[in-house]
Amino acid sequence: MRASLLQVAVNEDESVDSRRRRVAALVRDQAGTDLVVLPELWTTGAFAYEGFGTEAEPLEGPTYEAMAKAASEAGVWLHAGSVPERDPDGTLYNTSLVFSPSGELAASYRKIHRFGFDKGEAVLMGAGEELVTVRLPDTVVGVATCYDLRFPELFRGLVDAGAETFVVPAGWPERRRAHWTLLARARAVENQAFVLACGTAGTHAGVPQAGHSVVVDPWGEVLAEAGPGEEVLTVDFDPATVAGTRDRFPALKDRVLGLDRPRR
Numbered sequence: 001m002r003a004s005l006l007q008v009a010v011n012e013d014e015s016v017d018s019r020r021r022r023v024a025a026l027v028r029d030q031a032g033t034d035l036v037v038l039p040e041l042w043t044t045g046a047f048a049y050e051g052f053g054t055e056a057e058p059l060e061g062p063t064y065e066a067m068a069k070a071a072s073e074a075g076v077w078l079h080a081g082s083v084p085e086r087d088p089d090g091t092l093y094n095t096s097l098v099f100s101p102s103g104e105l106a107a108s109y110r111k112i113h114r115f116g117f118d119k120g121e122a123v124l125m126g127a128g129e130e131l132v133t134v135r136l137p138d139t140v141v142g143v144a145t146c147y148d149l150r151f152p153e154l155f156r157g158l159v160d161a162g163a164e165t166f167v168v169p170a171g172w173p174e175r176r177r178a179h180w181t182l183l184a185r186a187r188a189v190e191n192q193a194f195v196l197a198c199g200t201a202g203t204h205a206g207v208p209q210a211g212h213s214v215v216v217d218p219w220g221e222v223l224a225e226a227g228p229g230e231e232v233l234t235v236d237f238d239p240a241t242v243a244g245t246r247d248r249f250p251a252l253k254d255r256v257l258g259l260d261r262p263r264r
């Protein structure tokens with residue numbers, strides 16, 4: 001299976017419309033790839049909080065339209081990263097969109113763990129409540145977004161739902177880059193799954209982005225890693241490795257369930 005992670009540069013000197021057109025063209029260029037992945041909130045920037053409200057879209061808004069078309073023109077599965085979604089009730093969500101090669105929406109995922117503690121996304125957006133997996137022809141994808149990477153129980157939930165490959169769009173800052181790579185490898189090793197983690201490049205809202213998108217195999221080995229700038233990171237991987245690893249080293253079978261809750 002071939003995946004291409006589009007590590008888009010999100011800078012303020014480019015308008016959202018122009019970036020959307022540029023990214024659609026980049027997606028179209030990936031014809032022949034099985035799965036294309038975009039980062040978190042690449043229209044606005046994950047730290048450009050003012051843009052969340054001004055650029056928020058209904059689910060089937062301009063980014064949805066452009067990405068559905070690009071997926072079908074390229075004939076690829078497309079995890080289109082996330083957009084600031086405005087629900088009809090007015091609540092904003094950080095929502096990921098996954099399209100099939102015919103441009104149909106295969107899944108959407110509202111980010112569960114919002115980043116910012118007492119500001120930013122954590123106060124401006126609502127929290128998703130549902131785990132989401134998507135069945136591709138060769139693997140079952142579990143979706144998570146950026147800060148979710150710090151919460152292993154979410155990934156265990158995705159494994160229980162059948163996930164073999166995690167796709168994690170992000171807008172991770174350079175100042176915590178060491179955590180990004182470490183957490184991507186940890187989620188791969190502990191769940192014996194592939195991790196495709198796609199971040200942004202550039203600087204927005206004064207926050208330099210880490211780049212360094214990474215693909216990790218179920219043994220924790222880094223198969224490919226991007227540099228700091230805009231880049232298309234293409235990797236070939238064999239999803240059957242997941243079953244092989246889980247059979248040969250069956251640590252997941254030794255789980256003791258319920259330890260995440262106090263026992264009496």
Ligand SMILES: NC(=O)CCC(=O)C(=O)O
Binds near residue numbers: 115148171173176179
């Ligand atoms: N957009 C995010 O979720 C940022 C997460 C982050 O910076 C971190 O976990 O560190």
